[in-house]
Amino acid sequence: MISLKSDGPVDFDTAASHICEAGRLLDAKGMAPASSGNYSMRLNDGAFAVTVSGNHKGRLHIQDVMRVDAEGKALEEKKPSAETLLHTQIYKHYPDANAILHVHSTAGVVLTRLMHGDIMLAGYEMLKAFPGVETHAVKVRLRAVDNTQDMPALANTLEEFIADLPVPAYIIRDHGFYVWGKDMEACFNMCEAVDHMLTAEVEILKIKGVPKKGLWK
Ligand SMILES: [Zn+2]
Numbered sequence: 001m002i003s004l005k006s007d008g009p010v011d012f013d014t015a016a017s018h019i020c021e022a023g024r025l026l027d028a029k030g031m032a033p034a035s036s037g038n039y040s041m042r043l044n045d046g047a048f049a050v051t052v053s054g055n056h057k058g059r060l061h062i063q064d065v066m067r068v069d070a071e072g073k074a075l076e077e078k079k080p081s082a083e084t085l086l087h088t089q090i091y092k093h094y095p096d097a098n099a100i101l102h103v104h105s106t107a108g109v110v111l112t113r114l115m116h117g118d119i120m121l122a123g124y125e126m127l128k129a130f131p132g133v134e135t136h137a138v139k140v141r142l143r144a145v146d147n148t149q150d151m152p153a154l155a156n157t158l159e160e161f162i163a164d165l166p167v168p169a170y171i172i173r174d175h176g177f178y179v180w181g182k183d184m185e186a187c188f189n190m191c192e193a194v195d196h197m198l199t200a201e202v203e204i205l206k207i208k209g210v211p212k213k214g215l216w217k
Pocket of ligand 1: 037083102175176
């Protein structure tokens with residue numbers, strides 16, 4: 001087990017090892033089904049390390065991680081994840097973000113299939129995983145956008161509000177969520193926290209049923 005902590009942008013080998021380890025841990029928690037998800041880190045030479053397209057994230061090796069530039073363009077002869085553009089967009093808007101995880105959370109898919117608006121997370125102790133949140137007694141909006149295979153179009157939609165998000169995360173309907181942090185450790189913790197709260201929301205709906213008026217209106 002390696003530490004996922006780091007101080008600012010890192011070298012490629014460190015980034016690749018943190019990305020591979022995050023994949024193993026997320027897979028063990030059911031957050032990397034099939035070859036889904038993509039992960040990245042900011043490098044200390046201005047480039048970014050990102051997972052290559054297609055490979056299973058629970059069984060990543062250093063060769064499954066590659067370098068891209070700030071526009072998401074490949075800096076080596078490999079094909080980056082299809083959603084690399086969404087990673088570079090986050091790094092552009094959040095200079096303190098050094099790690100990003102995107103996971104196909106089952107709970108996130110279930111919830112976004114049951115509602116149309118954003119997801120409201122209120123009263124959870126786990127909200128304190130987000131930077132700046134000091135108490136459970138808050139209501140946090142997890143912004144939701146429609147899924148599409150058109151990454152530039154999705155990035156355009158996100159561009160309208162990504163700089164003003166209340167927490168470093170958003171969710172794509174029927175798909176999964178993005179979360180980012182100062183290092184892979186912080187990012188991973190928030191990833192677990194978001195999945196925990198979304199799972200709790202699903203469990204509550206199983207007991208209480210989906211309200212006729214809809215959710216979080
Ligand atoms: Zn995805």
